[in-house]
Amino acid sequence: MAETSSQERDYLPGMGKHYLLPFYDVLHRVSGLHAxxxxxxxxxxxxxxxxxxxxxxxxxxxxxxxxxxxxxxxLVGVDPDLKMLARSERKLRRAGLKAKLDRGFAQELAFPDASFDVVFSSLMLHHLDGPSKGEMLAEVRRVLRPGGLLVLADIAHHGHAAKGIGEAGFTTEPTRTRKLRMFGEIGIEVARVH
Structure with a gap:
């Protein structure tokens, strides 16, 4: 199921600490992230x-x-956390769904150029430092086909995500801002590769 990245990197696990993993899906339900x-x-x-x-x-x-x-x-998913990927695999299997799940890093996507139609990312961008955000967006642009779409949701920081996405060579739509319990404002960015 999970493959090792060619380069090990430090990463911030979901919810900030590995021991909080059992509460990840509870937070997902009570925060309204499903919507x-x-x-x-x-x-x-x-x-x-x-x-x-x-x-x-x-x-x-x-x-x-x-x-x-x-x-x-x-469906293809990538995450650096093997425990998260194991949970993902179980949940998808129980739902009768198939997905390829790989261990990897957003800044180093192990996929060929122009190999996806849509790339999603949800509440992950804020985990990266400035240079890593740029690396991630460059990688996303690389793996998207011409006309491909990036749909990214993250904690809203007055248009910072949209600005970075535009600087990475995407054409962006206006940010969709939503309130989310426990997280505050979330921006949904929709951007296209040309």
């Missing part, structure tokens, strides 16, 4: 046969939401 994921899937306007990558897939909640709504797309 954000539903909106992300909706704005992606997926169609049959498309390849979808979730960068920082965690325990697979966004992959599961995508697969339940679009059973005819190919």
């Amino acid at each position: 954000i994921h539903q909106e992300m899937v909706e704005v992606a306007r997926l169609s049959a046969g498309q390849r979808v990558l979730d960068v920082g897939c965690g325990t697979g909640n966004l992959l599961r939401s995508t697969g339940k709504r679009h059973r005819d797309v190919e």
Whole structure:
């Protein structure tokens, strides 16, 4: 299931500490993040046969939401945390969904150029430092096909994510801002590669 990245990197686990992993899905339910994921899937306007990558897939909640709504797309998830990937695999299997799950880092995506139609990322960007954010966005742009779409949700910081996405060579739509219990304002960024 999980593969090792060619380069080991430090990473901040979901919720900040490995021992908090059992509470990750509880937080997902009580925070209202499911509604954000539903909106992300909706704005992606997926169609049959498309390849979808979730960068920082965690325990697979966004992959599961995508697969339940679009059973005819190919799902791929990448995360540096093997424990998160193991949970994701179990949850997707219980939901009757298939996905390729790889251990890896957002700044070093082990996929060929132009190999995905849509890339999702949910509440992961704020875990990266400034240079790593730029590396991640460059990698996402590289693995997206021409016309491909990035749909990214993260804690809203007055347009910082949108600015970085634009600087990475994407054409961005206006930020969709939503309130989320426990996280405050979340920005949903939709950006296209040309």
